[in-house]
Amino acid sequence: MNQTNLNKYSRSVSIIGVGxxxxxxxVDNPETDGLTEGELFGYAALKAMEDAGVNPxxxxxxxxxxxxxxxxxxxxxxxxxIANWFGMKGKASIHHxxxxxxxxxxxxxxxxxxxxxxxxxxLSGCVEFGDSLAVPNHPYKREKxxxxxxxxxxxxxxxxxxxRSLMAxxxxxxxxxxxxxxxxxxxxxxxxxxxxxxxxxxxxKNASKDELAIERRTYEEIARDxxxxxxxxxxxxxxxxxxxxxxxxxxxxxxxxxxxAVIVCATDMVDKYMGNKSHKPIEVLGxxxxxxxxxxxxxxxxxxxxxxRQVYEVTxxxxxxxxxxxxxxxxxxxxxxxxxxxxxxxxxxxxxxICEGRTAYDGxxxxxxxxxxxxxxxxxxxxxxxxxxxxxxxxxxECGERQVKKLPKTTMLRGYGGAQNxxxxxxxxxx
Numbered sequence: 001m002n003q004t005n006l007n008k009y010s011r012s013v014s015i016i017g018v019g020x021x022x023x024x025x026x027v028d029n030p031e032t033d034g035l036t037e038g039e040l041f042g043y044a045a046l047k048a049m050e051d052a053g054v055n056p057x058x059x060x061x062x063x064x065x066x067x068x069x070x071x072x073x074x075x076x077x078x079x080x081x082i083a084n085w086f087g088m089k090g091k092a093s094i095h096h097x098x099x100x101x102x103x104x105x106x107x108x109x110x111x112x113x114x115x116x117x118x119x120x121x122x123l124s125g126c127v128e129f130g131d132s133l134a135v136p137n138h139p140y141k142r143e144k145x146x147x148x149x150x151x152x153x154x155x156x157x158x159x160x161x162x163x164r165s166l167m168a169x170x171x172x173x174x175x176x177x178x179x180x181x182x183x184x185x186x187x188x189x190x191x192x193x194x195x196x197x198x199x200x201x202x203x204x205k206n207a208s209k210d211e212l213a214i215e216r217r218t219y220e221e222i223a224r225d226x227x228x229x230x231x232x233x234x235x236x237x238x239x240x241x242x243x244x245x246x247x248x249x250x251x252x253x254x255x256x257x258x259x260x261a262v263i264v265c266a267t268d269m270v271d272k273y274m275g276n277k278s279h280k281p282i283e284v285l286g287x288x289x290x291x292x293x294x295x296x297x298x299x300x301x302x303x304x305x306x307x308x309r310q311v312y313e314v315t316x317x318x319x320x321x322x323x324x325x326x327x328x329x330x331x332x333x334x335x336x337x338x339x340x341x342x343x344x345x346x347x348x349x350x351x352x353x354i355c356e357g358r359t360a361y362d363g364x365x366x367x368x369x370x371x372x373x374x375x376x377x378x379x380x381x382x383x384x385x386x387x388x389x390x391x392x393x394x395x396x397x398e399c400g401e402r403q404v405k406k407l408p409k410t411t412m413l414r415g416y417g418g419a420q421n422x423x424x425x426x427x428x429x430x431x
Contacts, residue, residue: 003306006288006314009115012267014281014430016274017052019044019125020389023214023258023377027132027144032257034140037066037078041127042085044259044382048123049086052263053277056087059263060119063109064095065102065126067380067417088123100330102126103260103384104415104423108287110264111425120269125261126381132257145255177333178246180298185348192246195351197235199332200250200374202360207371209361209402212386214256214377251332251374258379260386267430279396280429286314287425291418300334303422304341304414311412311424319343322426323408324366324394326387328416330373335359338414339367342424361402369394369402384415384423395429 021043026032041064049055064079075081079095098105103126110124132142133149182192200219207213223234234240240248265273270281288310292299312318325344327335336354339345345353345365353359359367370376370390373383391411393399408429415423 004290004310006286006310008314009111009286010117011115012283013111013114013264014267014270014283015262015264015388015392015427016270016277016281017048017050017054017263018261018385018389018392019047019049019051020212020260020386021258022212023256023379023382023386025131025214026129026257027142033142035142035257036134036140037075037127037129038082038085040257040259041082041125041261044127044261045086045123045125048125048261048263052273053275054121054263054273056091058273059088059091059121059123061113061122062088062091062093063106063122063124064093065097065106065124065381066095067097067099067102067128097381098418098421100328100378100380100383100417101415101421101423102381102417103386103388104328104413104425105289105421106385107262107264107284107388107425108289108423110262111284111287114264114266121263121265121273123261123263124385125259126385127259128380128382129257130255130378130380174252174331175244175246176298177300177331177337180301181333181337181351182246185351187351191351193236194232195336195354196246196248196251196332197232197240198355198357199329199336200248201231201235202354202357203329203332203368203372203375206361206369206402207375209400210370210376210390213371213375214254215371215375219250247331247333253330253373253378254375256377256379258377258382258386260382260389262385262388270430282392282395282427283430285317285426285428286311287423288312288314289421289423291421293420299420300416300422301337301341303420304338304416304424307414307422307424308342311426315426317410317426321410322412323406324369324391324404324411326368326391326411326413328373328383328387328414329368330378330383330417332372332374334416335367335372338416342412342414344412361404364405366404369399369404380417384413387413391427395427
């Protein structure tokens with residue numbers, strides 16, 4: 001594939017505020033049923049402003065990410081329609097969509113806007129209704145997303161000339177990364193199965209300590225309730241069926257609704273914006289991006305390799321400097337594959353780290369401390385910024401029971417989605 005050569009940012013950019021809603025099933029929930037995109041986005045945006053210590057008038061520009069506005073209220077320009085909900089009527093903005101990678105490109109776009117010198121302070125947020133749909137002509141009424149309706153709203157995602165009607169194409173062969181990893185690392189079928197199951201167990205352990213996660217019951221608890229003394233017996237049982245050659249249902253995303261937001265500013269202007277806030281800003285050292293559509297063999301692997309190469313090249317960071325790692329794992333094998341490509345886990349050994357519990361929040365190589373897409377939840381566009389929210393909280397030491405053992409200084413996040421966009425970036429606490 002073609003490689004991209006990057007330049008360093010013209011000026012340093014830092015994260016000064018983050019906000020995130022609970023990830024949830026809004027329909028039939030008395031606290032959330034009837035919410036609109038504007039209300040959900042506004043919740044996250046105002047939380048980020050509060051966290052940063054800024055007001056709407058301090059922000060020069062905002063980005064709005066939503067993977068599928070058709071799941072919302074069919075806005076052509078949703079960024080403009082919702083500005084009143086967070087006090088930014090009249091401010092310039094852009095809407096963007098990169099499917100499940102939207103929330104990762106959200107930070108890349110915001111950082112570029114400030115690094116260029118055009119803006120000093122930018123808000124970037126994402127919202128998604130992955131589990132519900134707006135009822136036409138009833139703005140405050142939502143209905144449950146069925147698979148039939150989901151396929152209808154995503155029918156336009158793929159090139160109709162080369163993809164079967166209303167079905168995902170090669171882009172979503174969920175077993176591809178597992179097959180590639182098993183073959184290239186020399187694992188048996190049983191070892192690959194155990195690895196996939198332990199990724200699910202570790203994700204759920206992390207989510208069990210996160211008040212914003214959609215699923216908080218551990219698999220040990222679920223196994224006991226089903227009559228199993230051993231959690232792995234449950235994970236290998238028909239209670240957790242395979243939906244292909246490798247992947248099991250516990251390794252599939254939990255589609256839900258949610259929003260998240262971040263505020264960035266020029267690092268040399270942090271004192272102006274943050275005022276009396278005590279937490280340290282977190283610098284975005286650099287981003288790397290790549291894209292491979294489905295005709296590329298092992299497209300997720302190839303695009304991740306290129307994006308990781310870029311981010312290391314532009315930042316000068318070495319893999320051994322990483323303290324924490326996040327990956328958009330709506331296919332759970334993504335966090336194993338990408339962590340090894342990034343060098344966060346050693347080549348061919350990552351599966352052992354996972355099976356030993358070392359990638360849970362209380363291990364020495366924590367991954368997805370919020371529970372990832374299979375336990376925190378997957379609100380498509382919003383998921384990337386939810387991961388950033390968690391990373392920032394961990395780096396500040398604000399995660400309570402799920403706080404990692406060593407306060408992280410340097411973190412890599414890797415986004416993935418949209419057949420397939422990859423975006424990686426490295427953030428570091430400013431001393």
